[in-house]
Amino acid sequence: MVWLNETQHYLRTVDDAGECVAAGLRTILTDSTRAPVLVLGTLWPAHWDTLTSSTSRFEQARAVLSGVDIAVPTAFDDEHMVVLNACAEQDQRLAEAVANADAGHVTQYLAGVPELMARYRHAAPTARALIHAAMDARRFGHRRALSHTLLKAAASAYLSDTEWDALNEDWFDVALSYAGRPCKGVPGPLTRIRPRVLGPSPQAADQAVSSEPRYRLADYLEQHGRFSRTHQMPPNGFWTALADHAHPGDLNALGNAAYDRGLYRDAAQHWKKGATHGSPGAARNLIGLLLELHPADRRPVRWAADHLAGSDAYSVSCLLGVLHEEQAHEEVIGLADRAATDFVLHEASAVAELLKGLQAVGAREQIDSLLARDPAGQVGLDDGAEGMVKLLNALLRVESDQIFALQFNRPDHASAVAELRQSLLARKQINTLLARNPSSCPPLQEASAVANMLRVLLAAGAQDQIGALLARDPASHVHLSDASGVARLLTQLQQVQTPGPWGEFHSLPGFISWSNRPPVDPTDNQAIAQDQIQELLARDPATHTSLDSLSSLSELLAALRAVGAQEQYRALTERAVTHLALDIVGAATLGSLQASGAHDLAAGLTERAMAQIPLGDTRAVMRLLVALRAHRAQDQISALLARDPATHVSLHDGTDTAILLEELMEIGAQDQVRMLLARKPAAHVQLHDAYGVNRLLESLQEFQEHDQVNALLARAPAAHVSLHDTQAVSLLLRSLKALGAQVQVKALARRAATSLPLDNARNVAALLEGLRRVRAGDEIAALLARDPASHTRLDDPADAKRLIEQLMEITKPEEQTTSYAADGFITIEQQAIELLDPDGKEELKNQLVRLTARLPAVGLFWLYQRYSGDSYWFGREPNGDPAPAWDWGDVYDR
Numbered sequence: 001m002v003w004l005n006e007t008q009h010y011l012r013t014v015d016d017a018g019e020c021v022a023a024g025l026r027t028i029l030t031d032s033t034r035a036p037v038l039v040l041g042t043l044w045p046a047h048w049d050t051l052t053s054s055t056s057r058f059e060q061a062r063a064v065l066s067g068v069d070i071a072v073p074t075a076f077d078d079e080h081m082v083v084l085n086a087c088a089e090q091d092q093r094l095a096e097a098v099a100n101a102d103a104g105h106v107t108q109y110l111a112g113v114p115e116l117m118a119r120y121r122h123a124a125p126t127a128r129a130l131i132h133a134a135m136d137a138r139r140f141g142h143r144r145a146l147s148h149t150l151l152k153a154a155a156s157a158y159l160s161d162t163e164w165d166a167l168n169e170d171w172f173d174v175a176l177s178y179a180g181r182p183c184k185g186v187p188g189p190l191t192r193i194r195p196r197v198l199g200p201s202p203q204a205a206d207q208a209v210s211s212e213p214r215y216r217l218a219d220y221l222e223q224h225g226r227f228s229r230t231h232q233m234p235p236n237g238f239w240t241a242l243a244d245h246a247h248p249g250d251l252n253a254l255g256n257a258a259y260d261r262g263l264y265r266d267a268a269q270h271w272k273k274g275a276t277h278g279s280p281g282a283a284r285n286l287i288g289l290l291l292e293l294h295p296a297d298r299r300p301v302r303w304a305a306d307h308l309a310g311s312d313a314y315s316v317s318c319l320l321g322v323l324h325e326e327q328a329h330e331e332v333i334g335l336a337d338r339a340a341t342d343f344v345l346h347e348a349s350a351v352a353e354l355l356k357g358l359q360a361v362g363a364r365e366q367i368d369s370l371l372a373r374d375p376a377g378q379v380g381l382d383d384g385a386e387g388m389v390k391l392l393n394a395l396l397r398v399e400s401d402q403i404f405a406l407q408f409n410r411p412d413h414a415s416a417v418a419e420l421r422q423s424l425l426a427r428k429q430i431n432t433l434l435a436r437n438p439s440s441c442p443p444l445q446e447a448s449a450v451a452n453m454l455r456v457l458l459a460a461g462a463q464d465q466i467g468a469l470l471a472r473d474p475a476s477h478v479h480l481s482d483a484s485g486v487a488r489l490l491t492q493l494q495q496v497q498t499p500g501p502w503g504e505f506h507s508l509p510g511f512i513s514w515s516n517r518p519p520v521d522p523t524d525n526q527a528i529a530q531d532q533i534q535e536l537l538a539r540d541p542a543t544h545t546s547l548d549s550l551s552s553l554s555e556l557l558a559a560l561r562a563v564g565a566q567e568q569y570r571a572l573t574e575r576a577v578t579h580l581a582l583d584i585v586g587a588a589t590l591g592s593l594q595a596s597g598a599h600d601l602a603a604g605l606t607e608r609a610m611a612q613i614p615l616g617d618t619r620a621v622m623r624l625l626v627a628l629r630a631h632r633a634q635d636q637i638s639a640l641l642a643r644d645p646a647t648h649v650s651l652h653d654g655t656d657t658a659i660l661l662e663e664l665m666e667i668g669a670q671d672q673v674r675m676l677l678a679r680k681p682a683a684h685v686q687l688h689d690a691y692g693v694n695r696l697l698e699s700l701q702e703f704q705e706h707d708q709v710n711a712l713l714a715r716a717p718a719a720h721v722s723l724h725d726t727q728a729v730s731l732l733l734r735s736l737k738a739l740g741a742q743v744q745v746k747a748l749a750r751r752a753a754t755s756l757p758l759d760n761a762r763n764v765a766a767l768l769e770g771l772r773r774v775r776a777g778d779e780i781a782a783l784l785a786r787d788p789a790s791h792t793r794l795d796d797p798a799d800a801k802r803l804i805e806q807l808m809e810i811t812k813p814e815e816q817t818t819s820y821a822a823d824g825f826i827t828i829e830q831q832a833i834e835l836l837d838p839d840g841k842e843e844l845k846n847q848l849v850r851l852t853a854r855l856p857a858v859g860l861f862w863l864y865q866r867y868s869g870d871s872y873w874f875g876r877e878p879n880g881d882p883a884p885a886w887d888w889g890d891v892y893d894r
Contacts, residue, residue: 125163140242231794682715797860
């Protein structure tokens with residue numbers, strides 16, 4: 001079992017370490033020889049959202065985490081408290097926690113949270129300043145290890161002049177002592193991190209002894225600070241302390257935090273120092289900001305080019321791209337020259353990255369200079385197969401460009417091009433790298449690593465190395481649980497059998513490179529590749545591969561079909577049809593399976609769903625019907641309808657019932673529609689589901705079932721629907737108004753305006769929109785009187801923007817159109833209707849002012865600029881005043 005407490009510390013890192021950890025976890029979880037393996041971790045929701053977001057850079061972490069979360073409530077409900085009380089009879093600590101925990105927060109009590117919070121609340125000014133400095137550093141992006149120097153410099157900025165003048169010389173040591181004392185067995189607010197020396201490395205031992213003390217903020221206080229201090233702007237000295245003492249790897253994130261709050265000069269200060277330490281993101285941000293403020297001042301560009309020249313390959317590559325975008329041609333040439341001549345040729349991956357960056361900006365002369373230094377002969381093999389593959393790929397891309405240039409200049413001399421090809425530096429480097437036996441690098445257990453190496457060796461025409469790799473017999477060693485890896489290996493083995501350009505490169509230069517490869521005799525490798533395919537199939541991957549990923553499963557099925565392994569294809573299809581959960585069967589799933597060529601699997605799942613789907617499950621029936629209609633499966637639709645789902649489906653979920661009615665009507669199943677309506681869904685729908693009630697009302701109205709509409713309204717849904725989904729409440733308000741149910745509109749509007757929690761900006765905005773559209777002016781006034789501008793969270797920029805826009809919409813008079821007939825003519829009049837009285841308008845204005853004033857502190861300065869009307873070209877000061885003009889000369893070296 002692997003236990004990862006605070007999993008974000010392992011997966012969400014500023015460098016690639018977290019992705020390496022995640023990749024390692026994926027490996028042990030998919031390795032059947034290590035089973036059973038349990039990886040258990042804890043994550044706060046905000047970190048979970050970041051790591052699993054489809055737009056985040058944490059691809060490996062997202063793959064590990066997605067679909068395996070267990071939501072842990074913040075408190076025990078009444079039902080579970082009964083169970084805890086029974087257990088508490090045998091456990092004195094649990095009994096104390098149950099008796100004293102507030103509102104079911106038993107876990108927090110057991111963790112010493114009450115004592116921890118008491119220590120924080122009762123702290124002296126110096127200790128409180130220390131804790132606030134740690135909270136702010138963490139919430140703005142500093143890593144959890146906070147140095148003694150940073151904390152001391154930052155904490156002093158939180159003390160008033162009076163408090164500072166009254167301090168003793170040992171004030172910081174006293175504050176640290178107070179914050180470091182344990183709280184009922186758990187660590188105090190701020191705990192010193194004591195490094196362990198686990199290996200024999202003398203450098204590690206020296207570092208452990210000589211490095212200055214570092215401290216960690218208690219996890220609960222860190223989360224408390226993220227919410228309680230979200231609207232607090234730290235003092236100016238805090239940002240100065242960060243610029244001077246923060247960890248270099250965090251300076252870009254800290255600069256971003258300053259910029260988001262309008263502190264442009266502080267942001268530039270952080271980015272400049274971050275760029276000095278090799279951060280390409282910091283360099284990009286620094287150049288972008290200064291060129292926006294002073295387009296004619298090229299000093300930041302020249303400085304960045306000079307100071308990142310000796311940095312890592314990724315930093316240089318990124319900066320080359322930035323300079324190229326800014327059309328800083330001289331700086332591009334200068335940086336490319338220095339990188340080509342000075343870069344240390346240790347890692348294959350780094351050289352590949354640098355070649356990629358140079359190629360992207362067209363630095364052909366510098367590429368030749370770099371290749372003349374023989375990187376293929378000098379790089380170490382520490383980064384293994386992955387580094388070799390990356391470098392070979394990079395060299396092949398360079399060779400493709402060089403060959404393309406030769407053929408472009410001499411289109412009628414193909415034979416001369418073929419001869420010249422062998423003299424190209426890129427080809428010489430490829431040959432040098434191949435001579436170092438890259439075929440020995442990939443671990444034979446990792447199918448993807450072997451497949452990647454085969455792919456690049458094929459592209460290089462390295463038949464000797466292909467033979468050497470196949471001679472290691474990867475088919476007998478790869479883990480069969482990795483469906484995608486096995487599929488890719490089968491595909492590459494088939495490519496060895498039938499060598500050709502297609503699929504190797506997707507560009508004209510790539511094809512030219514392939515077509516001009518030296519002649520080889522691949523016959524022996526073709527036979528060995530065929531033996532490897534048979535060996536791999538003999539190990540029965542259909543029985544042993546994982547079924548966890550539908551895309552990987554489709555990939556393997558396609559590969560099995562491509563190599564003619566019909567028995568394995570059928571076995572895997574049957575296994576998947578039997579064991580995959582039926583709840584995956586839907587239009588999107590069947591569509592993706594059909595698109596990937598897994599027609600038999602799609603058909604098998606459909607047949608199984610047809611036979612086993614419970615007719616009482618309205619959602620399952622509806623989703624299957626939608627999928628069948630989308631794929632024009634008329635025979636299966638008829639078979640499903642023959643089972644008479646309208647008689648059996650549950651009518652509790654209004655959304656599912658409405659969609660099912662509409663689907664039945666779409667396929668012309670009139671008898672099923674009549675049967676379903678005859679069961680009177682209006683009498684059975686659950687009234688707490690606002691969206692479901694609204695969808696059913698719309699559907700019943702569309703089918704002109706007026707009696708059922710009236711029956712549903714008679715059940716007074718306005719008094720029962722949950723206010724949790726405010727968007728649904730807003731839609732229901734409009735539907736009720738359209739139906740003329742004014743009493744229901746008034747009741748629901750009043751209930752929502754007076755009871756809706758104000759912490760969520762999206763919900764408040766949705767309700768305001770709904771109230772505005774039904775012209776519920778009194779209810780809008782009631783909602784504004786509760787002061788949502790001061791209470792709502794502003795952690796989502798889109799939600800904050802929407803709330804401001806909805807408040808501004810209310811300031812615009814509503815247009816009411818009236819038409820009447822007179823003297824045979826139709827007359828149309830439009831009249832402006834004010835939703836608020838003068839007092840309400842004044843409160844609305846106050847709400848807008850209050851809300852926009854909060855934006856800079858939460859990192860939404862760009863939104864503040866849009867709506868405040870003030871000019872902040874050079875940013876703002878921490879006190880809110882517009883910053884005076886500043887330029888590159890005001891950004892000091894630190």
